[in-house]
Amino acid sequence: MNQARDLIRFPEQAVKAGQINAMGLIDEILHYVIREYRLRVKPEVIGDALNWLTKQVGDQALNDCLFFFADQFPPLEVYQRKIDLQDYLETSTGGVPNKQILLEEMVMLWLANMNPAFSPYLELFDDSDMEKNTEYREILTSLKDFFETQPKFGPEELNLIDLLRAPAIAVPHSLSGQLDYIRAKWGYLLGDYVFRLLSSLDLISEEDRAIFKGPGPARIYDYAGLDLEIERFSPDSDWMPSVVLIAKNIYVWLDQLSKQYKRPIHRLDQIPDEVLDQLANWGFNGLWLIGLWERSSASQRIKQLRGNPDAVASAYSLFDYQIAGDLGGDEAYRDMHYRSWQRGMRLASDMVPNHMGIDSRWVIEHPYWFVSVDSAPFPSYSFNGANLSWDERVGIFIEDHYFDNTDAAVVFKRVDQWSGDTKYIYHGNDGTSMPWNDTAQLNYLLPEVREAVIQTILEVARKFPIIRFDAAMTLAKKHYQRLWFPEPGKGGAIPSRSEYRLSNEQFQAAFPVEFWREVVDRVAQ
Numbered sequence: 001m002n003q004a005r006d007l008i009r010f011p012e013q014a015v016k017a018g019q020i021n022a023m024g025l026i027d028e029i030l031h032y033v034i035r036e037y038r039l040r041v042k043p044e045v046i047g048d049a050l051n052w053l054t055k056q057v058g059d060q061a062l063n064d065c066l067f068f069f070a071d072q073f074p075p076l077e078v079y080q081r082k083i084d085l086q087d088y089l090e091t092s093t094g095g096v097p098n099k100q101i102l103l104e105e106m107v108m109l110w111l112a113n114m115n116p117a118f119s120p121y122l123e124l125f126d127d128s129d130m131e132k133n134t135e136y137r138e139i140l141t142s143l144k145d146f147f148e149t150q151p152k153f154g155p156e157e158l159n160l161i162d163l164l165r166a167p168a169i170a171v172p173h174s175l176s177g178q179l180d181y182i183r184a185k186w187g188y189l190l191g192d193y194v195f196r197l198l199s200s201l202d203l204i205s206e207e208d209r210a211i212f213k214g215p216g217p218a219r220i221y222d223y224a225g226l227d228l229e230i231e232r233f234s235p236d237s238d239w240m241p242s243v244v245l246i247a248k249n250i251y252v253w254l255d256q257l258s259k260q261y262k263r264p265i266h267r268l269d270q271i272p273d274e275v276l277d278q279l280a281n282w283g284f285n286g287l288w289l290i291g292l293w294e295r296s297s298a299s300q301r302i303k304q305l306r307g308n309p310d311a312v313a314s315a316y317s318l319f320d321y322q323i324a325g326d327l328g329g330d331e332a333y334r335d336m337h338y339r340s341w342q343r344g345m346r347l348a349s350d351m352v353p354n355h356m357g358i359d360s361r362w363v364i365e366h367p368y369w370f371v372s373v374d375s376a377p378f379p380s381y382s383f384n385g386a387n388l389s390w391d392e393r394v395g396i397f398i399e400d401h402y403f404d405n406t407d408a409a410v411v412f413k414r415v416d417q418w419s420g421d422t423k424y425i426y427h428g429n430d431g432t433s434m435p436w437n438d439t440a441q442l443n444y445l446l447p448e449v450r451e452a453v454i455q456t457i458l459e460v461a462r463k464f465p466i467i468r469f470d471a472a473m474t475l476a477k478k479h480y481q482r483l484w485f486p487e488p489g490k491g492g493a494i495p496s497r498s499e500y501r502l503s504n505e506q507f508q509a510a511f512p513v514e515f516w517r518e519v520v521d522r523v524a525q
Contacts, residue, residue: 018204022175065134115168198489205492245286267328269335280343288348291315296357298388299438317357317438348466355428377496383413431493
């Protein structure tokens with residue numbers, strides 16, 4: 001549909017999957033309401049309606065209208081040519097005469113055309129040929145007269161036609177508004193449809209957020225209830241409140257030092273003593289070295305493929321928690337640690353607990369530790385670019401539209417080259433802007449993932465007395481659920497995740513303890 005529309009001149013005409021889904025759900029719910037009317041009020045009502053119409057417009061006019069409708073909007077069996085249209089009209093499906101099924105579907109067609117919020121998608125259900133070639137309008141007018149003679153239904157005791165039209169009359173220009181109306185007014189009728197309705201609203205919300213123009217308006221958070229949870233922070237040691245910290249992006253700093261001293265300075269153990277003396281004399285007693293860990297080679301490759309030949313990998317897209325080999329590895333780190341400590345400076349490091357690099361050791365060896373799905377969440381996604389993996393057993397591909405800046409996909413593709421198993425793993429994302437396309441999001445619903453990260457934190461803590469946790473708020477249970485496994489009706493933070501909604505009870509069962517509380521307690525042990 002989008003390919004057939006002039007979106008260059010009229011971008012507002014773009015078709016969105018959430019809107020199509022909402023229309024389909026509204027149609028399905030209206031069918032459900034008719035079914036509930038038949039079950040609760042009058043089982044034979046559609047048959048009686050056909051008899052009424054026969055008397056009002058005549059048998060031939062009614063049959064001609066139903067035949068023309070089924071020709072324009074054929075039932076599946078007719079469309080697949082498994083049955084002749086005339087034979088279909090004279091037979092039944094599941095014990096229900098097909099004429100009754102067609103009459104109900106024809107009512108749905110009319111309701112769609114009468115609904116202003118459906119009008120942008122008229123090519124799916126345009127009934128203008130029906131009006132020109134049959135007694136369609138007269139039949140529907142007479143049908144409403146029939147339902148005026150029948151028992152009323154619904155919360156406001158309306159005739160069935162007025163009940164079915166009520167959402168479009170109440171909220172004429174908004175599909176999400178009509179779904180909200182249905183939820184508020186018809187909730188007691190809907191049963192399990194309530195959860196699908198909430199998911200449909202979430203999908204619309206996701207699409208509205210997926211334009212990636214930034215974080216949007218500031219939100220005022222409600223902190224009510226936080227006072228009910230007793231804090232158990234680690235006790236401060238004497239030195240902690242007096243830390244004066246300076247941050248150094250390690251590769252930038254080494255390049256600056258190389259130019260200053262007019263010699264290659266590429267390793268931690270090559271940093272001159274007088275540089276550390278100067279920092280200590282300036283009053284710094286903490287040195288935060290950003291980018292010490294072995295970084296993702298895929299991160300650098302992505303930046304190069306996008307036109308930056310001199311780029312280095314992101315400091316927050318990690319291959320593994322090892323001191324980078326080109327910085328001298330553990331040996332150079334120990335030298336730097338010792339010399340800094342002699343001058344009263346503690347080393348500090350970053351840690352990224354919520355994601356790893358897309359080609360990290362964990363992605364290669366433990367793909368099920370990450371938030372993933374078995375098929376691409378959006379049909380427009382394609383993964384035909386360069387393989388970013390260093391391991392011949394696994395293929396790693398980011399979504400093609402990154403390279404021409406036309407999209408920012410929420411997943412990348414991981415292929416097991418030996419078994420053919422394919423996973424679409426979500427990029428790290430905090431729900432405020434675009435996904436971080438060189439990262440893979442860890443699945444904290446898995447206890448083995450939480451344990452692996454805690455063990456890694458303990459290893460980092462044995463090297464660095466000061467750790468800065470990147471995007472730590474994303475692992476608070478409140479935010480982790482909001483981002484990755486939202487409650488029905490509360491999705492929209494990350495496109496496609498509302499499909500994997502969990503009730504609060506399900507989420508709490510899988511993720512029972514706040515991760516950071518567990519970290520504090522384990523570090524204390």
